[in-house]
Amino acid sequence: MTSNPLENPLYYLHNFQQVLAWLELRYADVLSPEEQAFIADFSALAQPSQALLVRMVMRKGCHFRSSRLAYEEIGDTGAAVAPLVRLGWVDEQAPLTLEELFNLLQKAEILQGFQALIEQPKGRKSDWLAALAPQFDEPRSLGQWCPGLEDRVCSLTVMALCDRLRLMFFGNLYQDWSEFVLADLGIFTYEKVEFHDDARALRSRADVEGFIYLEDCRQRFEAGAALGEVLAAARAFASDNPWLQRRRDKLLFLLGQHGERLADWPLAAAIYQDCAYPGARMRLIRVFERSGDYPRALLLAEEAGLAPQSAAEQQQLLRVLPRLRRKLGGPAAPRGGVRPLLRLDLSLPRSDPQLSVEFHVQAHLHEVEAPVHYVENSLINSLFGLLCWPAIFAPLPGAFFHPFQRGPADLLSENFHARRAELFQACLAELDDGRYAQTIRQRYLDKWGVQSPFVFWGALDEALLEQALACLPAAHLRHWFERLLQDIKANRAGMPDLIQFWPQQKTYRMIEVKGPGDRLQDNQLRWLEFCQQHQMPVAVCYVQWAEQGA
Incomplete structure (x- = not known):
C-alpha cells in the first residue's frame, strides 16, 4: 500500500x-x-x-x-x-x-x-x-x-x-x-496480525459457492420473492462449515419473523423448528402462544427453563412461564423478589430540543468535583478492549485472514472465549495485582485509532480514562469484563447511559436515563440487575420536561 x-x-x-x-x-x-x-x-x-x-x-x-x-x-x-x-x-x-x-x-x-x-x-x-x-x-x-x-x-x-x-x-x-x-489515507488503521500464507476465510470451493447461494437467497427475499420459494431454497442448503450453517439459520430466522408478520403461525412454527439461530426457540414459544396452542408453548418453555440458551432467554422465560400457566388454569406464580433500583426523578426544562434527554441530565448533574460523562456502552467496552488487546488480536487459526479486519472473524462464535481462555486469564490477572492501570494507559497511547470491536476511540479521552482508572474498582472491572466474555453479542450493549465520578473520594455512580414515556429494555434490565447483584452503585433517572415559563 x-x-x-x-x-x-x-x-x-x-x-x-x-x-x-x-x-x-x-x-x-x-x-x-x-x-x-x-x-x-x-x-x-x-x-x-x-x-x-x-x-x-x-x-x-x-x-x-x-x-x-x-x-x-x-x-x-x-x-x-x-x-x-x-x-x-x-x-x-x-x-x-x-x-x-x-x-x-x-x-x-x-x-x-x-x-x-x-x-x-x-x-x-x-x-x-x-x-x-x-x-x-x-x-x-x-x-x-x-x-x-x-x-x-x-x-x-x-x-x-x-x-x-x-x-x-x-x-x-x-x-x-x-x-x-x-x-x-490513514482514515482507518488496522492491527497488524501475523497469519500464515494458507490463512483464508473460505476453506473450499463449496464454501465459496455456499456463501453466494445463501447471499442470493437473502437478496431474493429482500427483493420481495415469494416466501415459500426462498424458504425451499434455504432448506435445501447444507454445509459442513459451521459458519455457513449459522448464516443459513440466520436466514431461516428472518423468514420465520416474516411468517409471524403475516400471522401465518403454522409456517412460522415450521421454520423456527428447523432453525438453530439464537432466539429461535423463544420465537417458537411465542408463535405457539399467539396461535392459541398453549400446551405446546408451555411444554417447550419448561424444557427451555431447564437449560436456558442465554441470559436473555432466561429473562423472557420468567415472564412467559407464569403467563402460560395462568392461561392453562394453573395457580398464579409468586412474583420473584427483585430488589428495587435506586431512582432519581427530575423535572428539567428542555433548554435545547435538539439535545437528547441524556445530555440534559448530564448537564444538570455535572459538577466540577463530580463530572458526569455520557458513555453508554463505550467506556466499559473500551477498558476491556484495551486491557485484553493481546487476547482479542491473538493470531489463532481462522481468526484473521486479511489486513483489513477490525477484529477476529470468530468474535461472536460460541467458543471465542474458550479458544483464548488462557490469554484472557493472563490479561484479567492484571486486575489482581494492579498492573492493569498502567497497561491500559500505555495501550491507549500505543494503539490510538487502531480499529477494534470494543474500543470507542471517539468517546475516550485521557481525562475520562484517568477518572475511570482512579474511580472504578478493579473488582468491578473484572465482573464487567467476565460478563462481556459470557455473551459478547448480547452483553456489549445495554449498559447505563451516564457515569459520574467523584475523583477525591475515588467513587462513581452509573445512571440509566429514561425520558417521558420511555421504559427499560430487557438488555438494560439485565445490566442493572447484574450491577445490583455485585453491589455496584447504579441508579435509574426518570425525567419529565418542566413547562416553560411555569
Whole structure:
C-alpha cells in the first residue's frame, strides 16, 4: 500500500493487483477455471486496459457511458476498452431496460428521445419513468433506444466474478475496494496480525459457492420473492462449515419473523423448528402462544427453563412461564423478589430540543468535583478492549485472514472465549495485582485509532480514562469484563447511559436515563440487575420536561 494514494494515479490498479496476487497465493486450489483464466488474462493486458477495467469494477453499477470513462492516467478510452470487449468482459451492445437507460441519460437527453410521449416536460425523471414503463417492457441497446446519441455504453460482464474475488479476499461482501484507500489515507488503521500464507476465510470451493447461494437467497427475499420459494431454497442448503450453517439459520430466522408478520403461525412454527439461530426457540414459544396452542408453548418453555440458551432467554422465560400457566388454569406464580433500583426523578426544562434527554441530565448533574460523562456502552467496552488487546488480536487459526479486519472473524462464535481462555486469564490477572492501570494507559497511547470491536476511540479521552482508572474498582472491572466474555453479542450493549465520578473520594455512580414515556429494555434490565447483584452503585433517572415559563 502507498503512503498516500493520491501520489500514484494508478493506486486503485495497484490495490487490485495486490488482491489478485493474494488470492493466487492463498486460494489457488479454490479458484475456478474461469477465475484463474481471468487473473491470467488480466495480467497479460496493457496497463491502460487493466486500469479502465478496475475503474469500472470499483464504480457503482454495471453500465457506463464511454464519455464518462475519461481518466487522464488511462488516456484514450476507446483504445483501452477494445481488448476488454474482445475478452468479453465489456459489452458495447448490451440490452438496457428503460430504468437502466434513465439512469444513464440526463433529463434533456430523455426529453429529446421521448418528447412525443412525455406529457409533463418539466416533470421529474422518476415520474416520466413511471409513465413510460408500461409502454417499453423490452430491453434494447443504447443505439436502438437513442439512435441520434453520439455515445456508447460499456457494460461490465465480469462484475459477479469480481465480487467472488472480493468475497474470497475479505471473507464477506460488505467490505469493498475502498478499504485500501481508507487505510492508505490513514482514515482507518488496522492491527497488524501475523497469519500464515494458507490463512483464508473460505476453506473450499463449496464454501465459496455456499456463501453466494445463501447471499442470493437473502437478496431474493429482500427483493420481495415469494416466501415459500426462498424458504425451499434455504432448506435445501447444507454445509459442513459451521459458519455457513449459522448464516443459513440466520436466514431461516428472518423468514420465520416474516411468517409471524403475516400471522401465518403454522409456517412460522415450521421454520423456527428447523432453525438453530439464537432466539429461535423463544420465537417458537411465542408463535405457539399467539396461535392459541398453549400446551405446546408451555411444554417447550419448561424444557427451555431447564437449560436456558442465554441470559436473555432466561429473562423472557420468567415472564412467559407464569403467563402460560395462568392461561392453562394453573395457580398464579409468586412474583420473584427483585430488589428495587435506586431512582432519581427530575423535572428539567428542555433548554435545547435538539439535545437528547441524556445530555440534559448530564448537564444538570455535572459538577466540577463530580463530572458526569455520557458513555453508554463505550467506556466499559473500551477498558476491556484495551486491557485484553493481546487476547482479542491473538493470531489463532481462522481468526484473521486479511489486513483489513477490525477484529477476529470468530468474535461472536460460541467458543471465542474458550479458544483464548488462557490469554484472557493472563490479561484479567492484571486486575489482581494492579498492573492493569498502567497497561491500559500505555495501550491507549500505543494503539490510538487502531480499529477494534470494543474500543470507542471517539468517546475516550485521557481525562475520562484517568477518572475511570482512579474511580472504578478493579473488582468491578473484572465482573464487567467476565460478563462481556459470557455473551459478547448480547452483553456489549445495554449498559447505563451516564457515569459520574467523584475523583477525591475515588467513587462513581452509573445512571440509566429514561425520558417521558420511555421504559427499560430487557438488555438494560439485565445490566442493572447484574450491577445490583455485585453491589455496584447504579441508579435509574426518570425525567419529565418542566413547562416553560411555569
